[in-house]
Amino acid sequence: MSDPIETAILDALAKVPPGKSIAPETIARELDAERWQRQLGKVRAVAVGLARQNKLVILRHNKPADPDTFRGVWRMRLPQEGDAAA
16 A cells, blocks of 8 residues: 555545545645645545445445446545445
């Protein structure tokens, strides 16, 4: 886990209560507070990879979304028992 974005995502998710989610902007701001918008695409790409590995769940409207097809505003959280594949 040498990728700093992956590390930042998993560390942030480990700090929130079970079932709670984080916004990608949180990670982007942690990586680059002044130009965080430039980090959003990278955060999304890493989050999609982690979702494909079942290490996190991408949420749309607080429901699991397919990491390959989701659009718009999204959040991420750790997988929970009972999560169905999107």
